[in-house]
Amino acid sequence: MTRKNKKSPPLLNIKIESYAAEGKSIARLEGGKVLFVDNAIPGDVIDVIIIKDKKSWAQGRTIRLVEPSPQRIAPFCQHFGVCGGCKWQMLPYPQQLVYKQQQVADQLSRIGQIELPEIQPITGSPHETQYRNKLEFTFSTHRFLTFEEIAQRDEKYTPVPALGFHAPGLFDKVVEIQTCYLQSEPTNLLLTILRKYTTEQNLPYYDTKAQTGWLRNVIIRVASTGEVLINLIMQHEDKENREGILQHILANIPSVTSLNYTINPKVNDTIYDQEVVCYHGRNYIEERLEDFRFKISPKSFFQTNTYQAEALYRITREFAGLTGAETLYDLYCGTGSIGIFCSKNAKKIIGIEVVEDAVKDAYENAALNNLGNCKFFAGDVEKVCTDAFFAEHGRPDVIITDPPRAGMTEKLINQLLKILAPKVVYVSCNPATQARDLQLLDAAYRITRLQPVDMFPHTHHIENVALLEVR
Numbered sequence: 191m192t193r194k195n196k197k198s199p200p201l202l203n204i205k206i207e208s209y210a211a212e213g214k215s216i217a218r219l220e221g222g223k224v225l226f227v228d229n230a231i232p233g234d235v236i237d238v239i240i241i242k243d244k245k246s247w248a249q250g251r252t253i254r255l256v257e258p259s260p261q262r263i264a265p266f267c268q269h270f271g272v273c274g275g276c277k278w279q280m281l282p283y284p285q286q287l288v289y290k291q292q293q294v295a296d297q298l299s300r301i302g303q304i305e306l307p308e309i310q311p312i313t314g315s316p317h318e319t320q321y322r323n324k325l326e327f328t329f330s331t332h333r334f335l336t337f338e339e340i341a342q343r344d345e346k347y348t349p350v351p352a353l354g355f356h357a358p359g360l361f362d363k364v365v366e367i368q369t370c371y372l373q374s375e376p377t378n379l380l381l382t383i384l385r386k387y388t389t390e391q392n393l394p395y396y397d398t399k400a401q402t403g404w405l406r407n408v409i410i411r412v413a414s415t416g417e418v419l420i421n422l423i424m425q426h427e428d429k430e431n432r433e434g435i436l437q438h439i440l441a442n443i444p445s446v447t448s449l450n451y452t453i454n455p456k457v458n459d460t461i462y463d464q465e466v467v468c469y470h471g472r473n474y475i476e477e478r479l480e481d482f483r484f485k486i487s488p489k490s491f492f493q494t495n496t497y498q499a500e501a502l503y504r505i506t507r508e509f510a511g512l513t514g515a516e517t518l519y520d521l522y523c524g525t526g527s528i529g530i531f532c533s534k535n536a537k538k539i540i541g542i543e544v545v546e547d548a549v550k551d552a553y554e555n556a557a558l559n560n561l562g563n564c565k566f567f568a569g570d571v572e573k574v575c576t577d578a579f580f581a582e583h584g585r586p587d588v589i590i591t592d593p594p595r596a597g598m599t600e601k602l603i604n605q606l607l608k609i610l611a612p613k614v615v616y617v618s619c620n621p622a623t624q625a626r627d628l629q630l631l632d633a634a635y636r637i638t639r640l641q642p643v644d645m646f647p648h649t650h651h652i653e654n655v656a657l658l659e660v661r
Contacts, residue, residue, distance in 0.1 A: 211622070227249075227250045227251070264280075272336060272357075274355070274358035283314070294652060323492065328364050376445065406424060419447060419475045420448070462547075484530075517587050541566040543568060638658070
């Protein structure tokens with residue numbers, strides 16, 4: 191009688207053949223079964239254990255790199271492989287772009303199964319490091335330990351605090367970050383002074399499980415304009431210690447433009463329903479795309495890579511083919527950045543967004559740029575876009591849609607098929623769900639242009655812009 195829970199022995203000397211998607215690579219086992227593996231690249235020879243075994247495919251975890259691929263390079267970050275943030279540092283950036291282009295082509299053809307034009311060469315990021323304008327770090331009573339550290343600890347070990355990123359898949363443990371290459375200074379300086387000050391002052395970090403402690407998170411935004419916003423999040427009010435730590439930040443980072451704090455007594459870390467208090471400076475910073483200005487407040491959504499946002503929006507604007515006479519609908523408009531970016535080339539911009547606070551920010555951004563041709567509305571698109579709404583604001587000549595990773599709802603797709611705007615520009619951060627949506631839109635539209643854009647070097651994430659024209 192066999193034990194059902196007995197682990198299979200490792201598979202040795204498995205050659206990785208190709209790249210799949212979402213950071214996974216492919217090997218083939220005996221009989222042609224496909225094996226998907228994380229943390230490996232084509233050309234690697236690895237030892238692997240099977241963690242999921244199906245009839246035609248399996249998923250494995252690399253336990254040893256036997257022979258590295260010729261493509262491999264040395265990662266530049268000391269936290270590579272532990273923090274989980276930049277999983278492709280072992281690949282040269284040009285090769286990352288090759289695989290991302292392949293991912294877009296494979297997913298659009300395999301999932302969409304519709305007629306496609308030639309996909310244009312991917313637009314790479316001019317900044318391979320220090321490209322993010324926002325990062326969030328977590329204070330935790332439990333530092334993440336590697337397998338080696340766990341093996342070496344004794345029975346007297348007690349958890350130690352950490353300031354850094356959540357460990358992949360673990361909500362209660364944090365990887366201590368010494369240097370992060372995702373954002374320019376003063377980010378690493380902020381980590382250093384906070385770590386030193388909180389240790390000296392014996393300020394308690396938050397324990398997620400016990401829901402005790404004080405310091406929870408710190409968010410830092412660094413704009414391309416050089417302006418800096420910091421928001422320190424605490425579990426409860428402690429005026430003396432709060433003022434002490436905020437004054438310490440100001441004394442050591444005098445360049446901070448906007449210093450804020452938030453008291454979050456909730457179980458979860460989200461602060462969208464919590465008050466943000468401005469302690470120093472103004473309660474926002476300014477970002478620029480071309481000559482457009484945008485207010486970025488502590489809770490604002492904005493494209494995380496400012497430099498590539500310009501490239502992405504230029505492609506979107508070019509695909510829209512605006513002449514100055516069009517009524518443009520910007521769906522999932524957020525704080526209005528795409529619509530505002532296109533505003534000089536359109537007669538009228540109508541933005542629709544479900545988050546009311548984002549709509550307020552969109553109006554502020556339009557006013558900041560002295561734009562009189564932009565209007566924004568809060569609500570679900572399929573509920574907002576009625577015949578009465580069109581009668582009042584005009585039917586769209588061009589629709590730009592930039593949905594979240596889950597893609598568009600079927601209701602919205604049906605609404606687009608009913609509206610039948612001459613052009614739709616679909617901006618996607620997930621080619622798989624975009625392919626699914628394009629297949630449904632194929633009933634009335636043909637795809638005429640496709641352009642992948644890399645917003646996040648050293649990750650498997652990829653954006654893709656599609657131009658659809660009514661048949």
